[in-house]
């Protein structure tokens with residue numbers, strides 16, 4: 001059973017890490033969570049990224065955040081990936097199943113999954 | 124929307140955007156099968172005209188301001204079961220959105236994954252105090268972020284991935300126990 005004592009243990013572990021965090025080369029994964037995104041299935045996509053990043057131990061260098069309407073509702077769920085010194089990559093019509101490949105090939109491997117990007121969808 | 128929990132996520136995000144410090148989400152099922160959802164915040168509130176505009180997307184056609192669909196979707200989900208939606212709001216004080224549903228209706232949208240909705244809200248707004256309570260005749264599921272924050276202290280954010288995972292499991296366990304009583 002989950003107890004508050006367990007939460008306190010997480011806190012103790014985290015407190016030792018807090019200081020290392022700042023100023024690191026961060027990758028940001030941003031998920032559009034306006035009405036259009038949520039209706040199209042953005043919540044499981046967001047959760048798959050959050051769980052995938054945590055499972056891969058990438059929490060120190062990768063952040064997963066939410067934003068409002070990105071303005072391309074017909075392509076929702078939309079996910080944008082920002083990496084320092086690189087062009088933004090926009091993934092469209094995302095699903096929880098597609099998340100693993102994006103994490104493996106792009107976030108860990110460094111090469112975006114071209115198939116899932118908006119450039120492909122527009123062709 | 125496929126699940127009511129998605130409507131709740133969407134409408135509660137309006138409360139976050141309204142700058143609320145406290146957001147309470149209450150689900151209450153009575154013995155006759157009526158479900159009442161109440162989302163209350165202490166955010167910036169809305170004037171009467173805005174409330175009208177928000178609940179009637181067609182009312183806005185003559186203005187240039189962007190219209191949202193979050194509240195109209197929730198209204199539809201309630202109305203299709205024979206229930207209704209009501210907004211009480213006061214500028215500077217806050218907003219309460221209340222919706223009722225007949226869970227016996229064939230058009231009732233299942234509540235779905237509330238732990239994911241709460242986790243998503245808390246990740247997006249870790250400094251807001253969320254008060255969640257879901258009561259049924261068999262028991263209840265409760266989550267109060269102020270209590271969690273008291274345990275975590277000021278240095279560790281509620282948005283930490285391990286904390287979010289804990290929150291989801293903590294709520295899922297409560298739901299499992301509640302579900303077990305129905306069998």
Ligand SMILES: Nc1ncnc2c1ncn2[C@@H]1O[C@H](COP(=O)(O)OP(=O)(O)OP(=O)(O)O)[C@@H](O)[C@H]1O
Pocket residue numbers: 034035036069133134137138141164166167168169177190191192193194195217218
């Ligand atoms: N709790 C609230 N407090 C203050 N203002 C609110 C609240 N709820 C809604 N509003 C106002 O009503 C507008 C429309 O809300 P609605 O949920 O319909 O759409 P939205 O979520 O803003 O847009 P979208 O459909 O892109 O998600 C909001 O942009 C906001 O100005």
